[in-house]
Amino acid sequence: MSPKIAVIYYSSTGSVHALAGALAEGAEKAGAEVRVRRVSELADDSAIDSNPAWRAHVEQTGNIPIADHDDLRWADGYAFGTPTRFGNVAAQLKQFLDTTGQLWLDGTFTSKPFTGFTSTINLHGGSEATLIALYLQAFHWGSVLVPPGYNDASVPDAYGNPYGVSHPTKVGGEIPDEKALAAARFQGQYLTTITGQLLAGQRN
Numbered sequence: 001m002s003p004k005i006a007v008i009y010y011s012s013t014g015s016v017h018a019l020a021g022a023l024a025e026g027a028e029k030a031g032a033e034v035r036v037r038r039v040s041e042l043a044d045d046s047a048i049d050s051n052p053a054w055r056a057h058v059e060q061t062g063n064i065p066i067a068d069h070d071d072l073r074w075a076d077g078y079a080f081g082t083p084t085r086f087g088n089v090a091a092q093l094k095q096f097l098d099t100t101g102q103l104w105l106d107g108t109f110t111s112k113p114f115t116g117f118t119s120t121i122n123l124h125g126g127s128e129a130t131l132i133a134l135y136l137q138a139f140h141w142g143s144v145l146v147p148p149g150y151n152d153a154s155v156p157d158a159y160g161n162p163y164g165v166s167h168p169t170k171v172g173g174e175i176p177d178e179k180a181l182a183a184a185r186f187q188g189q190y191l192t193t194i195t196g197q198l199l200a201g202q203r204n
Contacts, residue, residue, distance in 0.1 A: 005032040008099040009081030010092040013053040015119035016160030022181040037067035039096040077113035077195035087126030109141035119167040127166035158183035
């Protein structure tokens, strides 16, 4: 049975969106069934319209389904993506995660693999702090953290973040470069491999 991976993210101008697509591609190539979902936008139109790239991205991705609790119940493993917001998780993703209390009580997340990815402006712009903040969710859920580590050459090639792929837009360009996308593909493949191993152990 193929592992089921939910890639759930928030992206304002497209960097995290591109990483999500690459991570999903890596998971699918490793044999996973994948759902890619975005969380709801919380900002009002005036804020979005203040940045043309933000408005363009909102319009370009309107066809991507909005994440809901059924996606969390369905999945065997999770990949969550967020831009860095002052070294923390974006409010849009955090709001979605904050609605999962009943699922947590029901044991939905117990022992399921969990990984994260992010993007920020600067190379040292808080990406590791953001991923650590995101991983606090996994601790409380009782999930299994699956950071990429340095388990593939793509990770050090892509700015070297073992916590999860992280794209610095000032260094790599506004949209993730091929180095970051390769690291994201590996992270999706690695998450799928670990998820499959855990599922096989549960069946034995």
